[in-house]
Amino acid sequence: DQQVKQNSPSLSVQEGRISILNCDYTNSMFDYFLWYKKYPAEGPTFLISISSIKDKNEDGRFTVFLNKSAKHLSLHIVPSQPGDSAVYFCAASFFGNQFYFGTGTSLTVIP
Amino acid sequence: DAEITQSPRHKITETGRQVTLACHQTWNHNNMFWYRQDLGHGLRLIHYSYGVQDTNKGEVSDGYSVSRSNTEDLPLTLESAASSQTSVYFCASSEVLAGKETQYFGPGTRLLVL
Numbered sequence: 001d002q003q004v005k006q007n008s009p010s011l012s013v014q015e016g017r018i019s020i021l022n023c024d025y026t027n028s029m030f031d032y033f034l035w036y037k038k039y040p041a042e043g044p045t046f047l048i049s050i051s052s053i054k055d056k057n058e059d060g061r062f063t064v065f066l067n068k069s070a071k072h073l074s075l076h077i078v079p080s081q082p083g084d085s086a087v088y089f090c091a092a093s094f095f096g097n098q099f100y101f102g103t104g105t106s107l108t109v110i111p
Numbered sequence: 112d113a114e115i116t117q118s119p120r121h122k123i124t125e126t127g128r129q130v131t132l133a134c135h136q137t138w139n140h141n142n143m144f145w146y147r148q149d150l151g152h153g154l155r156l157i158h159y160s161y162g163v164q165d166t167n168k169g170e171v172s173d174g175y176s177v178s179r180s181n182t183e184d185l186p187l188t189l190e191s192a193a194s195s196q197t198s199v200y201f202c203a204s205s206e207v208l209a210g211k212e213t214q215y216f217g218p219g220t221r222l223l224v225l
Contacts, residue, residue, distance in 0.1 A: 006153075032211055043115075043201050043216030044154070051211065089153060098169065099214060101146075101154040 003027045004092050006102035014110050019077040021105050023090035026071065030092040030100075035064060035075050038087045038104070047088075048075070080109045114138075117202050117217040125225055130189040132220050134202030142205040143185040144214065145169075145177060147198040154201065160185055192224045 005024045013019045021035075031052040036044035050057040050064045050073070057064050063076045077084055090102045115136040124130050136143065145157040156169030158177040166177050174196060176188045189196055199221050205214040 004153075034213070036216075041219070043203075043218045046213050046215065049211065049213065091154075093212065098144075098156055098159065099212075103151060103153040 001026075002103070003030075004090060004100045004102040006088075006090060006105050008105050009103070010106040010108070012108045012110060013080045015082060016079045019075075019080045019084065019107055019109065021075040021077075021088050021090075021107065023073045023075075023102050024071060025073075025092050025100075027092070027094070027100075028071065029094040031094050032092065033064070033066060033073050034091045034093075034099070035062075036089045036091060036101075037084075038089065044089055077107075080107075082109045082111050085109050115202060115204055115215060115217040117200075117220050119220060120218065121221045121223075123223045123225065124192050126192060126194060128192050130192050130222065132187045132189075132200055132202075132222070134185045134187065134217060135183055136202075136204040136215075136217075137183065138204055138206065138215070139182060140204035140206055140215075141182065142207075142212070142214075143179070144203040144205070145175070145185065145187045146201045146203065147171065147196075148201060148219075149198050157187065157200075158185075189222075192222075194224050196222065197224045198222060 034049040035047040038044040066073045087104045091099045118133045141162045144159040146154040160179040202217040203214040
């Protein structure tokens, strides 16, 4: 059973606009969440993370929001750039246990 | 620079053959992981290790084995390759800072089992 879900397989956004990628989880024990970015033929690279004690974490153009009551997190990219085109995976873990990954969302930023 | 490497990057094998995928990291991380990535499933954990001589089964461990004889390497062995094991395999290692763990991935090995 998929404990971390990304229900949108793909997303297209115009350059300069906001990209919003969503992730839902089912296990309320998760206390740490991460986003990874993956280009074709490369391994995933860490992008940003958030602890369950926070509801927002920002790093440059990337912001992650966590809504614990809804078991939902989102990644905002503002402004979107063509180099942001990639597959984005969300991941969750609890008490230092293994990571659970979503199925990924393919983002295309249109110049 | 410290890094994590995987070899080979591409492999074609036949059903029933034994295959070993190599993973080598120079970060001196204790924790290492093997995942497979398949369309519609994301990244699924195969095996992981928290240190030398330690190995643990993940979500999809059947048909796979690992061994950890040193800190740097965690080879993944497919005992008898099956077509269902055609996939892209990623190795990762992790560090823990301020109580939080971040995993760093290798470039992947694309395996085709005919």
